[in-house]
Amino acid sequence: MTRIIKIIETKENVPTIQVNNKFIHSKYFPQKDAKTFIDNNAFIYKGKQHMLSYGIGFGYHAKELLRRVDKNCKVYIFDVDEEIFNIGNELNLFEDIKKDNRVELFIGYSKDFMDKFYEKLQLIDDMLVYNPSIEVLPKNMERFKVALKTFSISRTGMSSFRELAQQNYESNIKESSQSIKTFYEKNKFNDKPVIIVSSGPSLDYNVKYLSDFKGEVQIFAAGSALKTLINNEITPDMICIIDAHEIIANQVKGYENLDVPLCFLNTASREAVEIYKGPKYIFYNEPHEENIVIDTGKSVATAILDIAIKGGANPIIFIGQDLAFLNNRTHAKAYSKVHNLDITVPINKEYEKVQGVNGELLDTNITLLYFKTWIENKISEYPNINFINCSNGAKIKGTTYMELEEAYRLIKNNLVLK
Template sequence: MNRKIEIINTRECNITLLVGNIFLHSKYYPVKEGEKFIELNEKFYRNKDVVMVYGLGLGYHVKELLKRCNDDCKIYIFDADKEIIKIADDLGSLENIRKDKRVKVFDNYSQKFLQDFVRIAQLVDDILIYKPSVKLLSDEYIPLKNILEDYNVAKIAVERFSEVMSGNYEHNLRLKTPAIKEFFNRINVKGETVIVVAAGPSLDYNINTLKKLNGKVKVFSVGRALGTLMENEINPDMITIIDSQEGVCNQLKGYENSDIPLCFLSTASRWAVSNYNGPKYMFYNEENEDDIIINTGKTVAVATLNIAIKGGAKEIIFVGQDLGFLDNKSHAGTINDVSDDGVYKKVLSVNGSMISTNDGYMYFKRQIEKEIEENPNVRFINCSKGARIKGTVEMELEEVNTKVGDI
């Protein structure tokens, strides 16, 4: 891994590690730091029967955690960094932790390690993540870093909007709208091609070709893309919304009386759902009496994609699913809304160049790629101009139009 790791004695006469230029624990007071970390994260272990931790480090925070957990608590600890774990074991720092009967340590990084991580995560409400252990992971552990990053993105979204989502759920349930099963009876896509339209900037580039395809293939649109489509006389066969905020109303503004089916998540914006007067169908992203679960991946693009898959589509075409910024634009219909001084990542685009993106888009990209991987019997075509999407055939939308009929 070519990392320089130094063992440093601290003012407490305890040891910390300096990995490159990053300290694994406090340079001065690692024990106090561990105590403070656990004290500030009481919600992860107080009155819990199962606790999940990522990051062993030298064990300071874990030892403090063990003091505060009851005798019957099961504590699952994951850490993939074999270099640091070996140093910690050689120093004897983890001996008492490994001997504790409440603890099971997962430190053998493999596909099974990742599977166990996902499995155990389903047993807990939240994961206590020791961030320095994640920060120090090398590129060898990209799949794990992605899982941890995705977990944090999803958790932040839920924590931020949990109260309004709860209110939306109660309101939407009272509406007694038909469920997604009824939508599938109304709009049959079994064995057909479905175009899934997102609101990325390349939608502007494809809009004229999309007009030629209108009525020839089914078009499923995310809410934010609706205005662009309707302004260009493209009537989608379905609109999807999952976001919980009142501002989602703006996505449907001016089209509240249209006859386009609106498919909405049970926790979606109650204001948008109430204002829409066309046909409405509610879906769930967890077990329900309908027995149809729509995976949202915390993004409306994945929800729309999964609805097409659950409906039985044989071929799904992505339009406007850019997962990055094109020509300083984040969405269709905008002009230079991406600042030059922002902090961005780079991702390989369909034309082989590197474009700017961010953590949120990369999270969405992985969720879409997961859907693709889990549905090998469906053909996926990417006609967007942004990031490459693993598992798709890249094609110009004009080629699709040529296949469907004369231009």
């Protein structure tokens, strides 16, 4: 269905735009409202080195944003609505934006657009979402629209999350923990193999082979995978948590007295950190006095990847890192008990698609695709490290896929992995 688009002059003598009876900007004062919008979202861009904004409309809020961000801040503006952008471009409304060397514009839906979107998301903690641009998207952009609206809705709880993270930080720095630097000093794995255990659905299949590796590798586990490992009589060499919420304490309940290092983000669940009695090591994802910054990538598995890389691990092996849904499940079975969540994939719902390790197309979602891109970009930075994917989900660029038994044979025989 063709959209009905109207250009209307306003009381500020600048144009506004109406799409199917919905205004993208104020009918009367688009510039004034843009200032208010940007002022109300100062917490997103203030003091940041990178800024991502979705939705350009006629550019009024983008111009206000550029007046307020730091002079060295890079601003990435995305909008799939090429039709609206072209109208604004014909009206010469974007000249100042295009001339600003801090700005990168990404307009029009394509694979490259999505790749860049995932790439830039990795640089920021929060993004500026201009909801009116989402509301007027054409029908063929419905899936992208839903994904953006979901992100926008989730932002309503971010202020309370920031408060929770601050409370966790204040509690965690009082704990009798050591630094991540000390963890590296006590646990030498330079040029040694490390297996990163995530809680994807294929972990239930592969975990039975992990016991063969004990003594041959270091096993670094996401807290969400700990129950699956212990249920299979496998004790990891390190556990990692980054999530701030109280329920994360369930990941270590019952295993509080393990003599296994717990590496945790400074804002991670204070309840989990408090109850754990084993050795504890705190790390930060921003510059700190100890000068070792762990790039968390916004998930525990990606944080573990950076910990392994910074410790010089080689090769690095993934299991349970599916980045897709398998057997109608989102996670390994034990995940549902730990987090009190249904891990069944809802039916009658459209999903993104990703190529699996066996060439098939698998269902996934925008969040998992973001993590996939993050991992692939991180891998590309370290061509001298061998990355092996022993998960059964999505193909991960830069890794060699093989069954876990084959990886064990290579490691056991000290064969060169390529």
